[in-house]
Amino acid sequence: MKTLFVEGIIIVLDLDRFEEYTIKYGLDQYKPNTITGMLTSLVENFIRKWRAVVVYGLDYERGTEETIIEIPYGFEQIDEIVKDLKAIKDEINKAGALITIVVVKDYVLGRKARNRKEAYHGTPGRRRAIRVLRKAKRAGGNKLVVLI
Template sequence: MLVPGTIVMIDLDKFGEIVEERGWSEYRPNPATGLLTMLVERLVSKWQGVVLYGLDPDRGTEEVVIEIPYVEPEELLDDLKAIREELRKVGVTATIVAVRGYVGLKPTGDRREAYEGTPYRRLAAKLLRKAKRRGGDTIVIA
């Protein structure tokens, strides 16, 4: 059953380069991925959202797809800005997209399903790719 809500995608920018530059591990939480894990858990708890893909407390979170029912993207803007600012404090940036649509609220272990499973997720993924090509470090509301 689909209900109205918001799809949120968060992806750390140029993360491979940053990991290499700073000597961080890719396989366990580092300052950025550990922080993003905590921030996502807080967002999901506050808004009663569902993580479809990407939350990884064991390795750290680099990218995540979240669905939040009965919430408009604009309602999330302050929280999304706070996530961006917290990540900047540890020296990384993120591209964040929040798209209004219908959400199914069923977690998936499959990246492709998380990004392309519905027309709204495909739109969010397209906007995420476009924003990252333009340099990232932005929040897109659609």
């Protein structure tokens, strides 16, 4: 099977210090709660609007804590995409949680990953986005980083 890469946008969203948040408010980490349920809903609306592909992480049973999204050919509307991601970040912040979002322009596959390893390391663009995410989280998190 031949792999086809196209230019697009890679988006990684990850809640910051979420374990601390669940302990502080007495929430169950393994069931949808206020924040993970909200993030699931916000990501679902985002992917529907932009015809994006969820590579990994959208979880209806446990709630979404992290997710990787790809938008093939999405770089033409990058300003609107970033605006929508800022709205997601603002909603999560209003609810009392922190989130880090990374947006990278690179080549995408546009298909769901078979497992977490493939999702995080499947393409050079994803590896780059994950490195930037980890660096932003070490620097305090709650950031929207755009590398275009």
